[in-house]
Each structure stands twice: as C-alpha cells, then as structure tokens.
Amino acid sequence: MEKENVIVTHELTKRFGDFTAVDNVSFAVQKGEIFGFIGANGAGKTTAMRMLCGLSLPSSGTATVAGFDVYKQNEQIKKHIGYMSQKFSLYEDLTIRENIRFYAGIYGLRDERIREKTDLLLQQLHMKGAERTLVRALPLGWKQKLAFSIAIVHDPAIVFLDEPTGGVDPITRREFWSLIYEAAGRGITIFVTTHYMDEAEYCNRVSIMVDGRIDALDSPANLMQQYASASMDGVFLQLARKAKRSGD
C-alpha cells in the first residue's frame, strides 16, 4: 500500500528581490519518513524549511504540510508540527520539569496529559532525579535531547529539525539519533537539516540542495551508487562543488 504523503511541494519558490533563494523545488515526504535536507551554506535549506513551517510565504509554487496549505492555513500548520532550530529555545532559568510543563501548556495539552508526558519524557531521557536542575546547568547534549523531546511533546505529524546536533560529540549525536528513530517509529515524520554526512546516512532519503534547487533526492544507498561513492561525504562533495553561491 502507498504510504501517505505528509509534505508535498510543487515548484516551490522564494525570491528576495531579484535573488531566488529557493528555486522551483518539488518533492514529497511520506508519513514516518526520516527525510534529510542537506546542502552547502546558503543553499536555501532554512528558507525552504521556514516556508514549510508556515513562517514565511512562498513567492510562487505550492506546498501542503500535514494536509494544510502553506499560503492559507499557516496557523493550522503550526499546530500540527514541531520545530527545533539550531538555537533551540529552552528557558535557561527554568528547570527541566518547568520547561516541559511550559511548552506542553503552550501546545495546549491538558494538565493530566502534561503530568503523564512529563514523567514519560524524564524516564525516556534518563533525567529522572535531575528534573529540578536548571537547564542552564545542563551539558549541550542534554539540552538538545530535551529540546527535541519538547518539540514533539504534542505528538505532531512532522517535526522540523534545523541542524539539531551542531557542536556535540559523535556519541551524543548517536544518542540523539536514537530519539529520532523512536519518534519516527511512532509515525512522526522527521525533516532534518544537517552538515554531518554520517547523519545523512541515517536518513531514509536525502535531498541535496545546490544554489536553491534540489539536485539529487534518493536513499543514501542509491545516491552512493549513483555517484559511485563509498560515503555520503563523497556524494555531497561532487554536488556541492558545482555550487556558484557561497554562504554568508
């Protein structure tokens, strides 16, 4: 049976003045898929992701996210997605437990559900006993795992992760990825940008953006075969070399 598509774009485009940041991008992402979105600095990943999250209107083209139209239903989209940016927004002056409660409340969970979810998260993250620790005192890897769990506390259809593991060591990144797999196993679609090519290999499919366009899109195994490379690093370098645009 065909899996349901939760993101569908057709010739999605974003222009800033006469500069085309995202250029006629068409793709679909299936429910429960881990979809990697990679590209050199300035390729257009964040701009595309912001349109899909309902944070920025496209210049042209179409897109639906969780069945909602990015032009007309951006408030609905925001309710059905989770988002974690590079500068995740945990409150440093609140404890772990207080951060979970705060965001669960914003997402509209009822008190009883918040209590259940808080206990579940603390257990999953092995943070029981540390729940009254201020977030500011936590190591970066703990903060990232907590931020991810909070981004999906309301069981969204899709979670958008913008370079979620920047700056952490490989072991912590792997632990972070086990949380991603667990969420995908529950049917949450993962849309993730990363600069780490080992992480690209963990994705079900990877799209590679060059100068605002999607130049390649397939499973890591197929891409490595197509570009005759033993790693995603090799695939990425072949494509990124063609880029004319440089990041800022």
Ligand SMILES: Nc1ncnc2c1ncn2[C@@H]1O[C@H](COP(=O)(O)OP(=O)(O)OP(=O)(O)O)[C@@H](O)[C@H]1O
């Ligand atoms: N508001 C804006 N006005 C003008 N140009 C912009 C604006 N936002 C982004 N751009 C430009 O669009 C291009 C794509 O930027 P974007 O941030 O989407 O790239 P990216 O692939 O996410 O890069 P990075 O990996 O560095 O985050 C860049 O050249 C950037 O300077």
